[in-house]
Amino acid sequence: MEGFIDITSEIFDSVNQIANNKVVQSPLFDLLEGARAIEVSNKKLDTGLIELTEEELNFNCYGKVNIKQCIGILNKLLRSLMSWLDHSSIPVTLLSCRYVQEVVEQYLKTSKMTEFGDDGFSRILSSAVNGVVKFIGIMITVGNTVLYEEEDITTRALDMNFLNEILIDEVIENLERSIKITNDLVSADDSHKLILTHQLKLILSIVQSPILFNLQIELFQGNPYEFFNIILENAIDTVKYLNKINFEEFEKEVPVGCFSKYCQKKLNNHNIPGELYMISQESTMKNLEDIFQQLKSILIKSTSLKNIACLENWLDYDVQLQINKYHVITRGFLQLYLIRDDQSILGSPTFKLSHLSLELMNNCTLANTVYSSRNWNININDCKKLDEDYNKILNDLDIIAYQLIIIKCNNRCRQRQLINKNLILLDSLQVNCENFEISNYNQFKINDKLSDTEELSLPLTSFVYFKKLQLMIDFLLLGIELELYNLVEIYSIYWYSNYLLKHLLNHFSTRIITFNNNKLVRLNNKRKKLKNASQKIQIDMKRQQLIDVIKHNQQQLAHYQLLYRLTDNVTKILRNHHIEGRANFSEVPKDFLINFEKMFRLRFKPFESIGVPKSLTFDEYLISLKEPVSLDAVIKDLESIKQDYKFEGVENQNQLEWMRSLVKSSLMYLLHLNSDQELRSLTEGYNPYFPNFK
Amino acid sequence: MTDHLFTCDSLTYHRFNLNEEEFKIITNLVSQHLSEPYSIYVYWYFINTWPQYCYTVKDEGKIIGVIISKINNHKDVRIRGYIGMLVVQDDYRKRGIAKKLVKLTIENMIKDDKVDEISLETEVINKGALRLYESLGFIKTKRLFKYYLNTHDAFRLILPISEKSFKRIAFLKH
Ligand SMILES: CC(C)(COP(=O)(O)OP(=O)(O)OC[C@H]1O[C@@H](n2cnc3c(N)ncnc32)[C@H](O)[C@@H]1OP(=O)(O)O)[C@@H](O)C(=O)NCCC(=O)NCCS
Numbered sequence: 001m002e003g004f005i006d007i008t009s010e011i012f013d014s015v016n017q018i019a020n021n022k023v024v025q026s027p028l029f030d031l032l033e034g035a036r037a038i039e040v041s042n043k044k045l046d047t048g049l050i051e052l053t054e055e056e057l058n059f060n061c062y063g064k065v066n067i068k069q070c071i072g073i074l075n076k077l078l079r080s081l082m083s084w085l086d087h088s089s090i091p092v093t094l095l096s097c098r099y100v101q102e103v104v105e106q107y108l109k110t111s112k113m114t115e116f117g118d119d120g121f122s123r124i125l126s127s128a129v130n131g132v133v134k135f136i137g138i139m140i141t142v143g144n145t146v147l148y149e150e151e152d153i154t155t156r157a158l159d160m161n162f163l164n165e166i167l168i169d170e171v172i173e174n175l176e177r178s179i180k181i182t183n184d185l186v187s188a189d190d191s192h193k194l195i196l197t198h199q200l201k202l203i204l205s206i207v208q209s210p211i212l213f214n215l216q217i218e219l220f221q222g223n224p225y226e227f228f229n230i231i232l233e234n235a236i237d238t239v240k241y242l243n244k245i246n247f248e249e250f251e252k253e254v255p256v257g258c259f260s261k262y263c264q265k266k267l268n269n270h271n272i273p274g275e276l277y278m279i280s281q282e283s284t285m286k287n288l289e290d291i292f293q294q295l296k297s298i299l300i301k302s303t304s305l306k307n308i309a310c311l312e313n314w315l316d317y318d319v320q321l322q323i324n325k326y327h328v329i330t331r332g333f334l335q336l337y338l339i340r341d342d343q344s345i346l347g348s349p350t351f352k353l354s355h356l357s358l359e360l361m362n363n364c365t366l367a368n369t370v371y372s373s374r375n376w377n378i379n380i381n382d383c384k385k386l387d388e389d390y391n392k393i394l395n396d397l398d399i400i401a402y403q404l405i406i407i408k409c410n411n412r413c414r415q416r417q418l419i420n421k422n423l424i425l426l427d428s429l430q431v432n433c434e435n436f437e438i439s440n441y442n443q444f445k446i447n448d449k450l451s452d453t454e455e456l457s458l459p460l461t462s463f464v465y466f467k468k469l470q471l472m473i474d475f476l477l478l479g480i481e482l483e484l485y486n487l488v489e490i491y492s493i494y495w496y497s498n499y500l501l502k503h504l505l506n507h508f509s510t511r512i513i514t515f516n517n518n519k520l521v522r523l524n525n526k527r528k529k530l531k532n533a534s535q536k537i538q539i540d541m542k543r544q545q546l547i548d549v550i551k552h553n554q555q556q557l558a559h560y561q562l563l564y565r566l567t568d569n570v571t572k573i574l575r576n577h578h579i580e581g582r583a584n585f586s587e588v589p590k591d592f593l594i595n596f597e598k599m600f601r602l603r604f605k606p607f608e609s610i611g612v613p614k615s616l617t618f619d620e621y622l623i624s625l626k627e628p629v630s631l632d633a634v635i636k637d638l639e640s641i642k643q644d645y646k647f648e649g650v651e652n653q654n655q656l657e658w659m660r661s662l663v664k665s666s667l668m669y670l671l672h673l674n675s676d677q678e679l680r681s682l683t684e685g686y687n688p689y690f691p692n693f694k
Numbered sequence: 695m696t697d698h699l700f701t702c703d704s705l706t707y708h709r710f711n712l713n714e715e716e717f718k719i720i721t722n723l724v725s726q727h728l729s730e731p732y733s734i735y736v737y738w739y740f741i742n743t744w745p746q747y748c749y750t751v752k753d754e755g756k757i758i759g760v761i762i763s764k765i766n767n768h769k770d771v772r773i774r775g776y777i778g779m780l781v782v783q784d785d786y787r788k789r790g791i792a793k794k795l796v797k798l799t800i801e802n803m804i805k806d807d808k809v810d811e812i813s814l815e816t817e818v819i820n821k822g823a824l825r826l827y828e829s830l831g832f833i834k835t836k837r838l839f840k841y842y843l844n845t846h847d848a849f850r851l852i853l854p855i856s857e858k859s860f861k862r863i864a865f866l867k868h
Contacts, residue, residue: 008714009714012712012713012714012717015712016712016713044725087840148839151838151839151840152839152840411839412839413836413837413838413839413847414839416836416837417836424862424864482837483818483834483837484834484835484836484837484849485834486828486833486834489833588831589829591793591829591830591831592829592830592831593797593800593830593831593853594831594853594854598831598854598860599831599833601854601860602833602835602852602854602859602860603833605860605861605862606862608860608861608862609862609864609865
């Protein structure tokens with residue numbers, strides 16, 4: 001290397017003089033940066049050493065292109081876009097295209113979109129590249145807002161601005177004009193024109209797809225948003241058409257030097273050199289089709305929701321449990337679609353986060369209570385104070401509702417971490433609600449009776465407690481899906497889940513359902529005494545709401561009963577293995593540096609501070625292992641599960657499939673009982689929470 | 695040599711001594727097994743700042759294994775030892791060498807820095823490393839989504855040492 005002097009050995013010599021073998025670091029000097037500086041001239045790490053060919057160095061974006069070249073470039077551009085969002089980064093995908101680099105570099109100087117010439121093909125190419133660049137910019141913003149960098153998405157934008165201030169309408173207009181220009185071309189081959197038109201249409205659909213999170217859905221009104229559905233359907237057809245084309249002959253025509261490592265060397269790049277990354281044509285088309293299909297399904301399902309129960313089921317079964325099946329574009333869009341900057345839900349002008357959180361509570365415990373009507377019946381000063389306190393509680397509940405939605409939109413790994421975080425929040429909110437409701441009763445006798453007894457109903461507390469238990473159970477079972485548990489821990493996980501499920505079922509039957517039934521009985525009685533027709537209509541509306549709530553309660557109850565029975569039986573099966581020496585759930589393997597109790601305490605640390613239900617101790621765990629097991633009873637129960645669950649009235653397809661996979665798991669465990677081999681590993685079963693035992 | 699710690703199965707275990715040649719050998723050994731070359735900076739940073747937690751194994755003077763770790767103050771409430779890199783040369787594997795290196799690191803971290811817990815990350819598909827750490831009682835506490843670029847999810851593993859590791863951070867902060 002000319003002009004450089006190797007001082008490595010001098011550096012090491014001087015290092016030898018440093019006392020304690022330790023680098024003394026000035027607070028102004030970042031060691032990581034320093035380490036990078038040392039790496040100048042290492043080919044693997046120094047982007048300055050990237051070698052570029054003459055063609056790459058001298059590539060001219062303003063030269064003339066023909067239709068085949070245009071098609072080839074656009075195809076590679078689309079592949080680069082899908083490659084970026086396939087866990088790669090922008091410099092080794094999209095920015096490797098010189099047209100893209102030119103657009104973003106020019107934009108920094110001129111704040112305008114770039115035109116690569118004024119002939120037809122140059123204008124077509126310009127509109128397409130500008131369109132893709134605009135979409136990159138949108139996706140970066142989506143990533144910054146709702147995704148995790150280096151986890152869901154990796155940007156590395158090299159300090160470029162991807163047309164952020166350009167209006168999307170302008171980009172769309174240009175693309176539409178290009179489609180027209182292409183159609184009007186006289187000189188070109190018809191089949192080529194057709195391909196190019198479809199490519200432009202596809203880019204147009206991609207640029208239009210963020211419309212989703214600008215739609216203003218009136219929840220539960222059934223407005224289908226036909227125009228956006230048409231955009232998505234057309235996009236799907238376009239992808240299907242392009243999928244049949246062989247692009248190899250066009251890609252061969254792409255001018256040499258058009259895609260290279262140029263940007264890695266020339267732009268402000270803090271990353272080490274990376275090979276260009278390009279996924280296959282097939283994967284590109286499949287991903288594109290998936291994205292549009294997923295957006296379409298989101299649109300259709302979310303606009304046809306009938307009531308809050310459907311919304312909850314959709315969030316649980318179509319969003320939370322399915323989230324890893326969504327493309328990262330869909331995942332980002334979905335979260336922005338669901339909840340907007342102004343806290344509106346699905347962009348509804350009338351349904352905001354606070355309405356959602358109230359509706360979620362109504363759909364559990366709050367419907368037709370003194371807390372839903374806010375009809376306190378107390379003197380005006382007390383009333384003011386009470387309203388203030390209640391609003392504070394409602395604010396906290398809004399935060400919880402928000403968190404519950406966010407959890408569902410995140411990847412499954414994140415979901416578990418977010419659940420863990422929110423447990424503390426829910427636990428303290430439960431205490432606050434309980435204090436609030438009890439003090440309201442003590443001071444003002446504000447209360448709805450739970451049933452015929454004098455017991456307080458505490459609808460707010462009851463709701464929060466239910467949500468907390470739900471999350472605790474999700475937290476444990478999700479760990480099974482994510483393969484977090486060592487085989488020696490697996491019994492403890494089902495045993496603990498079963499304990500939580502027992503509390504949840506108990507809460508459901510003795511509180512939530514009892515309370516809602518009681519409210520319904522009271523309404524029925526009231527109705528009988530009424531003569532006035534309009535009053536009757538009012539009561540009937542309230543009755544219908546309660547009937548819907550109870551139906552939803554029953555569905556949830558069925559789900560949790562099923563989980564309870566499965567965890568109960570699995571616990572027993574595993575305990576039986578332990579008792580018969582085919583597994584050991586009380587002693588750790590010989591090389592462990594910690595004992596079983598420490599492992600147990602670390603595993604259940606997230607519950608350590610939870611007040612109700614009380615945390616299970618390691619001693620209780622050991623005692624549980626000694627309880628005798630009746631395998632006959634296990635077999636009998638597993639066999640009856642299939643008959644007991646018919647899922648009538650379950651309308652959501654994913655919900656139905658989820659429930660069926662649980663039933664199938666019960667049959668799987670029946671088969672497992674035939675084996676008397678040592679327990680060695682967990683393998684995939686029908687449901688991610690219930691693996692098979694091998 | 696002053697850095698020699700002990701000998702086992704005729705292999706010698708050492709505390710790393712900063713010198714150019716060993717540095718290069720370690721760099722080579724480590725970079726062959728890194729999923730992302732960028733991290734090499736991180737390991738240099740580790741070795742420079744915590745040379746006391748870099749150990750090597752030699753066969754007749756030739757380095758065949760290395761472990762590099764650091765200590766950090768986790769969210770200001772716990773002292774956490776972090777194992778950054780562990781490599782044993784192919785033809786020396788499955789002889790318990792890695793296990794010795796891990797144990798050596800942990801023992802010294804407990805003795806000299808009174809760590810509350812030890813943590814590390816490894817890819818979901820790295821069955822060898824997972825088997826090794828899990829056999830020592832490390833617990834997988836998190837799955838990190840697509841943690842490494844272009845490859846696979848990773849697991850965060852923790853080995854609890856002191857009482858503090860059983861308390862949630864929110865309740866340790868006061
Ligand atoms: C992971 C690695 C360090 C293990 O080194 P090693 O010296 O072979 O490990 P050990 O001999 O100490 O093995 C410890 C235990 O793990 C098990 N194990 C190690 N490698 C294994 C493998 N590939 N498959 C299955 N089990 C394995 C051994 O059976 C042993 O268990 P035992 O005590 O019950 O017999 C080595 O494979 C390596 O250098 N891999 C590449 C780099 C890497 O992935 N590092 C870890 C990233 S943090």
